[in-house]
Amino acid sequence: MSINMVKIGVVSCSGEDCLGGTISRLATRKMLDEVRPNATVTICLPLFLAGGVEERGFAEQFPTISVDGCSKACAKRATEKYSGKVSAAIDVSDLIGKEVAEAGALSTRNLTDEHKAMVEKLASEITTKFDEVLRVAQRDQVAKGLAMVGGRSSGGCGCGCGPK
C-alpha cells in the first residue's frame, strides 16, 4: 500500500505595491517556517508564467490556498488562470480593512508590533483554512490508499529550488 504525504500549497501575492502584500508574504512564510512546516509548500506566483509545465501543474498537484494582499485577488486569479482552481482564498483586506491593506508597501525593516499582529491574525486565518483543506485532502487520499501528513522534509518552494 502506498503512503502519500499530504501537502497543501499556500500561494501569496507578495504584492510590492501595498502593505497587504507584505503581510500576505510574511504570513505565508510563517506557515512554511513555523505553523505547518512539514505540510506546507509554496510557489512564486510569477513562476506560473515564467516557468514551465511543472510549475503550472502546482494547483493540480497540491490543494492550494491563495493569500491576497488586496481585493484585486491576483494570487487567486493568476493561480486559477494558469494552474488550477484554488481550494480556499483569503483576502487580507477582509481581515485588516481595505484602507490599511492598501496603504503603502512596507519593508520588513520597518515592521512594527502592529504589523506583526496583522501577520499573526492572517496566519491564524490561513491555518483555519489550511486544516479544513487538509482534512478534505486526507479524506481523498484515504479513499485511494493511506494518507500521511508531513514527513522529514521542511516546507519549501514548489519550484524545486529547495527550502529557503
Place this chain on the structure above:
Amino acid sequence: MSETIKVIPCSGMGKVYGLVARESALKVVQELCPKESSTVCLAYIVTGDPEAKELIEGEKCITLDGCPAMCAAKNAELAGGIVAEKIRVVDSFRKHKGVKPGTATELTEEGWLIADEIAGEIAEKVKLLSREG
C-alpha cells in the same frame, strides 16, 4: 508614458535572494529615488489584466531577480515593458562569499548590507535612465 523608471523585484518566496530583491527595490522607490522611480505589483502584472498591462507597457524597467527563472524580467517583458536592466541578485552575492544573509523571511545584518548595496547600484541606474529620458 509615465516619468518614472519601474523597479520590479521578483519577491521570490523560496530563498533569501527573493527577499533581498524585494527589499532592494523598496529602498530604491521609497528612499533613494522616490521621484524618479516607482514599482509595479508583479502579481498584478502576472494576471494579464489590461489595466495591469497599461502600467508597464512601453515603460522603462529595471528588474531584480533572485533565481535563474528570471520571473520579474520575463513577466515585465511579456507585459510589454522595456527592460533596460536585468539585475540578478545572486551575482551580487559572488562578491560576498561566505556571508549569512538570512532567510526568505528575514534578513540578517549582512543581508541588509547586501540589499542596500544593490539598492545603491540600482539608484545609479535609475538616475542614468532618467537623464536619458
